[in-house]
Amino acid sequence: MDFTNIINGFGVVLEPMNLLYCLIGVLIGMLIGVLPGLGPVATISILLPITYSIEPVAAIIMLAGIFYGAQYGGTITSVLLKLPGEASSVVTVFDGHALAKKGKAGTALGIAAIGSFFGGTISIIGLTLVAPLVASVALSFGPPEYAMLALLGILLVSTIGNGGGLKSVIAAGVGLLLATVGRDTFTGGERFTFGSLALADGIDFVPIAMGLFGLGEIFYNLDARRNKLDTPAKIANIWPSRAELKESSGAFGRGSVIGFFLGILPGGGATLASLVAYAAEKRVSRTPERFGRGALQGVAGPETANNAAATSSFIPLLTLGIPANATMAIIFGALLLQGIVPGPTLITDEPELFWGVVNSMYIGNILLLILSIPLVGVFVKILRIRAAILAPITVLITLLGVYTVRNSIFDMVLVIVFGLVGYLMKKFGFEPGPLVLAFVLGSLMETAVRQSLRIFGGDVTGFVTRPISGTIIGVIVLLVVAIPIAKVMLRKRAEKKFGVHLKPGESVLGVALAKEATTDDTAPVSTTTEGEKR
């Protein structure tokens, strides 16, 4: 391995501008992690226009910072308010809030921050070691391999992600279809433009992402309006004791490993990692009955895992050019906007960018560890800002932001249209994630498929007979058959165990954990929800 590039990467990060953007990124990330409603995907989408005006390295460093910073922030509200700021912090609520009830909110936050730092750092080291290997293997990939890899990525995101599998596949299909709008690169003919000049170059990625994720989420929150807040628990003594650190050390280790591997898996990501880590901690614990009542491991495990996963999910993006989840799809889009095509040659072609971004995560994690502890009080105050005030601000940032990209009123219209589509999709149980991911991969996949067909002379079996693409197809088949069967079996078991019927699309693991946490709880926490005074 070439260490000079890694060391040069640190030089890139330590440039004052890049440090500044790293700081801005993690601060924004933490902030939106604290605020329930707007998640990292929405925020990164809304901020896409800004990335135009800054250097590619700084832009990606900032966007990455938002992503892993949000994992830290989401914990704060989980612990203090029993209100997960992010999906990946939902399980932290069980034990984190129980600890807060015991007056140990500070300990819970401290353990979570240290765990996040630990998981993040282990994952960066893993990324540094694994990424060049994956990239060197991927150099031998041809169009058939890429076509199958893209298909695998889309399918994994559709089947593992939230929501019903079928609806996710439909959403992905619509994403692929939207990607075909515009001039066909092979024949030069226009497709689905309906004679519109604005559509001739295809639909831009920015309005789709900003509409579906940004505006769509704002609309959805406007409809849901579930902003009832507890009074935050008091925080005292944030530094965990040596005994508490020792108690959590096993969870830090296991969480890092679980997070790292689940993060690499397309569709896995931080949320799944935190759920699995919680389940794992409970399983290995000698005192599983303490879970749900304030077990430190119940905070340490998932919080370590979600940060580790957030970091390792960069591997497929930066080495194969295949985004593993919705956030990575947006960062993929941001890279394309900068004229950089992520793929196996990225490490050698753009070592500054690659190692700059990877190494910025060390700095970002250190910044987060330093900041998260003293800033907790500030963030709790920010929680007092009402959603009603934030909504028009985010809407205007989105609309005026998209205008600034190409000075185009048409793009503003597109954002509103896709915002409405995103809202309706969420209302009807379709996830926008697979759509955006498929849209991003659409033209790559079509090009790869058509090139493959030419290589094979029209013989479709070529996909199967080539060793690597054949293996990927094997995995796809396994996935299409095995995952639905596993889901049905898990569902049956969960229904039998808890005596409930699950709605399709409901996460078996999530519900199981929630039910377990509550049934273990002999004295259910009284819901002291204080309606927000208006």
Next chain:
Amino acid sequence: MTTPSDDRATPAATDHTDDLLDEEVEPAGAMANVGAAIAPLLLGAAGAVGSVQLGLGEVTAPGAGLWPFTICVLIVLCSAALLIGGRRFWDAEAFSRNSLVVAIGVLTLVALVIALPYVGFEIPCALLCFVWLRFLGGEKWWVSIVISLGITLAFWLIFVLALRIPLPRLF
């Protein structure tokens, strides 16, 4: 067939999980679920027809329409499966009075986009903020007015003065 009330195991547990999962929304009826399958079905069918018109070509020399046609067939098949199996799907949410708020919100955005080229961004921006704060957010009159003006000024300072972005504007 499951009904939403089947989900409730014990009252105590439900209270707790409701709070945790925070997603207990009125599910939509059968019509909405059928609609959720028919909409993509129609889209897929229309796309397939359009693709055929573009020319499918041969497998050896794919035309412009072959790839979109394949995708549209996939969409149609999945939507049909959803339509048939749709009775089991409960993840659609019913529209409520709050959904009307969304509709008004969308209208304000459309109004902003229409007005922008003619009167600049300042007045539509302030008006949009005011409507969202006062009528959609239920803030007090004076709070809404002060914050709307504040936000507009902040946007003017950031976009016009600091970033020098050529937004259509009055001042």
